[in-house]
Amino acid sequence: MVLQVENSPFTEQQVKLLNELLPNLTDNQKIWLNGYLSAPQAVAAQATAVLEGLQQVSKPKTITATILYASQTGNSQKLAECFGAELAQNQVDVNVASMSDFKPKDLKKLDNLFIIASTHGEGEAPDNAIGFYDFLHSKRAPKLDQLNYAVLALGDSSYEFFCKTGADFDQRLSELGATAIAPRVDCDVDYEDDAAAWLTTVQQALLKQSGQTEVATQTVTAPAPTSTYNKKNPFQAEILEKINLNMDGSNKETYHIELSLEGSGLTFEPGDSLGIIPQNDPALAAQLVEVLGFDATAQVTVQDTTVTVLEALTNTLEITVVSKPLVQKLAAFTKTDITPILEGDFHAYSYGRDLIDFVTEYGPFDWTPQQFVEQLRAIPHRLYSIASSYTANPDEVHLTIGKVAYEANGRARTGVTSGQVAERLEIGDTVSIFTKENPNFKLPQDADTPIIMIGAGTGVAPFRSFVEERAETGAEGKSWLFFGDQCFVYDFLYQVEWLNYLQDGTLTKMDVAFSRDQAQKIYVQHRLLEHAQEVYEWLQQGAVIYVCGDEKAMAKDVHEALLQIIEQQGNISREEAVETLVQYQQQKRYQRDVY
């Protein structure tokens, strides 16, 4: 094939040069050139078919775009990779990167920036976004008048700071002079449809820049799945074992659950999560129907299926969370003034309240069962860090689930999933599940790398999976587990297993902190600080640090303890310690699975 101006994007001069050059190249040279030219696409190609040959390079490619993801559990990352692959198919020169891998100074050089960001905890940015987030919000952030951008925010509307990280990026980029080419979309737990719509909008807006109107509709899919079961089509896993790990006398109930994956084709790696799609407490659903004054057998259509309103409220729809978006929608059906709660401290109002409370307090409502159910979102799945190694326990998955139970507004409340597990699911029952990768919480590739695992309460779950995996694979790297809970006698989760691992050498060291066994509270961070010198030595030896557990109750303090250790043992400034820890994060030597 001979290049011509008509059949290529090149000028006459370029066509001449190319035609002189190409016929004289050896095969090896052609291959090399092929790789050289397609290198920029390598990242974009991670989740897609590799672009083929010089032919494709020859198509119009005047648009460049950068997609940055801020991802804690991998959803944003996966979306970014799919989006990148799709843009690449539409001749966009696209670069997909984790925020932690992107040099903020390069912002000035960009034309198009797309951010896909999740929010976790109480409005916090994911670990891999902290450096970029801080830079962008600092005085050092440059003017970005040249930049077009769009933001896709992922979150959970049951949290007060719903999609806050995405919203912050949107606002800040706008402040810095950048132009939004598509409005931000805030996605709830079921993000897939909204994300796909945003993606289309952004793509169309972007391609307009080149005058291209045809959008390739070929959807790019993730690597071929090994199982037909996923979030949309969950597997019904049988419960093989259920043990309350705490002794009578404990303040806690922590359930060790073993589920069968037999026949599902589902597999996972240590660090991954398991999604459970729960059911509401039938008693709670019945009580809601009663306060609503509905006939429990009234038919409604939900998700294209006609069921009774009681069934819908038991099996399909979320009834335990009063979120701001929901209250805004429900306001239309009552004459009672709802503005005080919307304008007041909504977090304070919504804490410990469910729809029964809201309906009781703000009625009477004027709605049909169908109208009511249409306002509600589907019961979101809950993700739990997997507590077993698939290698060690093929066809099984183990979980460590803490029962959430408290009293608020005069009623006992329980977590939807943990309550179901603790109170209603027994051995032999089944539960809807799917597996979920967590690329940001993985054992080091090198089995000789030392690991330091820090977990409190159910945060110890993934470390059981790590240690099981290392035992199974004969990994020889050192390992050190810090575990904390309330009482040694009642709450030492998996004690006998850890003692055995210590004895056989799979686990090198273990330190424990039981907060209520003495007058002064002792937590894992105190144990870390007690062993500052040795922790630092391990870090110098290349140890990877893993933290799993409650963000506010633990991870924050552990982070501070690590900073102190690095600062004091390394004899460096606070700023340098902060920088070191950020580097560890970027190098995946400091991984967190916090909630």
Place this chain on the structure above:
Amino acid sequence: MTKKVEAPQGKPSANEIFKDESNFLRGTIEQSFKEPLSGKIPEMDTQLIKFHGSYMQDNRDERLTRQKKKLEPSYQFMVRVRTPGGTATPEQWLMMDEAANTIGNGTLKVTTRQAFQIHGIVKWNVKTFMQKMDSVLLDSLAACGDVNRNVMNGVNPHQSATHAEIYDYAAQISEHLLPRTQAYHEIWLDGEKVAGTPDIEPIYGEHYLPRKFKIGLAVPPSNDVDVYSQDIGLIAIVEDGELQGFNIAVGGGMGMTHGEQETYPQLARTIGYVAKEKIVDTCEKILTIQRDYGNRTNRKNARFKYTIDRVGIEWFKEELNRRLGYDVEPTREAVFESRGDDYGWTKGTDGKWHFTLFIENGRIKDVDGYPLMTGIREIAKVHTGEFRMTANQNLMIANVTPQKKRVIQKLIEDYNLTDGKHYSAIRRNSIACVSLPTCGLAMAEAERYLPGLITKIDAIIDEAGLHEEEIVIRMSGCPNGCSRAAMAEIGFIGKGPGRYNMYLGASFIGDRLSKMYLENIDEERILAELTTLLNRYATEREEGEHFGDFVVRIGVVTATTDGTNFHANAPAHA
């Protein structure tokens, strides 16, 4: 010397090696008690910790549950406090009460050897407890282990002056025979290690004794301390209200092993009399004979009773006289009448008052409607005398001034405490060891079961018209015999869950062992047998005849005349 005697030769038992390698009872106790991942300590330290007054135990009720929950057994420590003669000050009582409720299991146990026992202390709190004890001048050194244990002393509410003097001898003997190692002070009380000054055990030597060693002092006519169950039983000889000295009995002991006939309970045999001034030294000399001739190759044959039976009582007397440098005098007359306690108020010769509280099986705790622990605590806050724990596991509020008597009586009433007089005489004469769930040796229930069993026996007793008939009934969860069940008129020794060997025919005053009557029986059989026997007793007994004598006379069991024939002539149907 007419006969050549030496200690059994052979490979030393495991415990001998532990002692040998322990550096005077230190072992690795200090490090073991700091190890944070497990509530247990290594085997060698579990043996050594006994010399410090503590046993590692676990709540056996929870074993299976904890195993299922992936938790190790609930390892915990029992600490037995050294209280010679069972005496404790109100301040000491309050400390024990506080400790039991903060780091113990919320109860206290009065043992059958007049000591406090506190249960359920987790490893990391043991040192705290040792220091709490030290703050009120208590310790647990030698409360367990192969040394002289807590010295018992009759509580004797009537003869105030002689009690004080005899108690003083008990305390002197206890002090004199304490190990001298500094290990206890170093480990628990942060005592300084004095470099270059090796520990010396002038009495024990570095191997201590082959086995535990027990001394008790009785004041006739009360044999409350079961003087013949002791390795050394001292029987006070009081003439004209003055303590003169003691008859000496040697080689008693209760422990045996089911199915091993060469193990047996034995009563101490009286060998003579020594004046009171020489009694401490005499105890030391007796103990050193056991130290030198006891069996260190087989722990099941290591008690002093077996040594005496092996060397012969005559040889032993000669050896003792040789070590003393003089001959012990002939035995003086002493007559025992009972082993029980005098419940309620009694007045001493010095005008002070004593109140003996009935405490079923020695367990002090609060239950609904019976706030025993709280009541005693409130009494301790105002009491100016002392407390005496009795060998029958009761508690005497001793030396109450006439002025305080009214206050104490009011507290007794306010807290619904009892002298037990409304209970049947058989319940008032009952003893049970701790057994399940904490004792590692237990084969069957004792303390938790005997009260309920007695309620059922009470029905038989009442039917037979024996409500006020004093019958000594005792239950041990295993054949080691902490409740001295082999000296009970009705004795039960645990064989398996819900199963007991039943023993009959010991004397009321504690000078004759019992005999096995039935083996491995359950409650239904126990009650059926007792119904028959108690009804026969009610109708066929002679004037003043005790139940233990009655069953021997009518031939239900043959009399055990010596520990060596304890297993002989058991009934054919047993």
